[in-house]
Amino acid sequence: MSQAEVSRKSPIPIYHQIKELLKERIESGFFDTHECLPSERELGEMYGISRMTARRALKELEGEGYVYREQGKGSFVAEPKLRQALLHLTSFTEDMRKRGLDPGAKVLENQVIEGDKELVDKLGVLPEEKFVRLQRVRLADGEPLAIETSFLRRKFCPELEEIDFNNESLYRVLNERYGIDLGRAEQTVEATLSGEFETQILNIEKAVPMLSTERITYLTDGETVIEYARSTYRADRYKLYVELRR
Amino acid sequence: MSQAEVSRKSPIPIYHQIKELLKERIESGFFDTHECLPSERELGEMYGISRMTARRALKELEGEGYVYREQGKGSFVAEPKLRQALLHLTSFTEDMRKRGLDPGAKVLENQVIEGDKELVDKLGVLPEEKFVRLQRVRLADGEPLAIETSFLRRKFCPELEEIDFNNESLYRVLNERYGIDLGRAEQTVEATLSGEFETQILNIEKAVPMLSTERITYLTDGETVIEYARSTYRADRYKLYVELRR
């Protein structure tokens, strides 16, 4: 009965199938929080696989925060908050939804530009490459919260400048229209003061604290740069949440 | 010759010994950036271990950002910046060392206190519990960089208040003297302005931007709270580096 649920012929590795299966049962509540999961040996018997394969599924679930394991005791379902709080690559849209706010945008600029020296240096691309500069005011429940400026390598997303981003998520367009999968990003976070521009656009005082981020985003190969982005958030309305692991 | 460098009798797992050995050779420059490392099978032969054990060492190095691997090609030394940018649970001491700065501390306060309502609420502990409040100015190359205030649950570290933290790392004391292993932490990051206290202690102007963090640290079980800490950094000298993964 159980064995029908994993296929040896599928191109998807068995450990991954087991992992998704357990993940689903955890999220659906089939297993309760802190409930003991089947042991590595039990899983192996249940699905006719070796212990090492079952082990790998459980190990990866542990790495993703779904499961915690204790030697001599077993594997258990982790607290739900741990399943979300992990720091990963998200868009403003996703970030706001997680916070229970309604994300929005007002496009200030969306056009093709030549890369200047700073951009070429930061991204390590050829000086003749063209970029799309997309600058938006980001809204949370209709209120201006941040200014976000993205520079995208146009060769990966031609005609991006013709898309209306007032009602479209950049990351969704990249994925669905251009088949671009983001892999990782390097981000710096710092505290700054609002300048002339932020004061006008975000309708705030001058010289109030801002949380500023700078990000370089890479494709799944981990090396190809796709985007450079700068964001600056009203510090009185925005905090960064981070989950740190040993 | 090579085999002498790993011990089968050591309580330290072989994969870990191999991992540290490779890590050292990467950091010392014995292997250059983007240089091809020994393959899994080669490592196995070199040290008389099975391929799976060698594999595990390389996999973990990949996870820590030291190595990237490409199917059909091999394992290669990653860019140095990737070796640092991973976000994980570190102390100020470790953080500074990674940045190539000399960490230091000046203790402002180290004493036993009663928990007030805020502390009890944040940590979810019993109101009668006692805490140790440890407040330090953190130095980088001798210059004041941050103010760090930690609240530790005294039941886990009795007599902590008698230790001189001017020359001791808190996390090392917790580990070596009390056998405490930290598991994870939840942290918020925000931008604030320097107040009276920061101005005096850090010798900076008033109303300059500060990067402030608030952290709750848990033991390896992921549930037991051990520490609540607040830090505030001079924003002109400190940025947060984050590596985001999909």
Next chain:
DNA sequence: AAGTGGTCTAGACCACGTC
């Protein structure tokens, strides 16, 4: 003593990249 996760072995077949 029995069960658990942690480590390790000595093989195997596969998909992928290079020559």
Next chain:
DNA sequence: ACGTGGTCTAGACCACTTG
């Protein structure tokens, strides 16, 4: 064709926790 990493097996011994 050959070497690489990716997956998988069917065992093994260990340290740890619980009854």
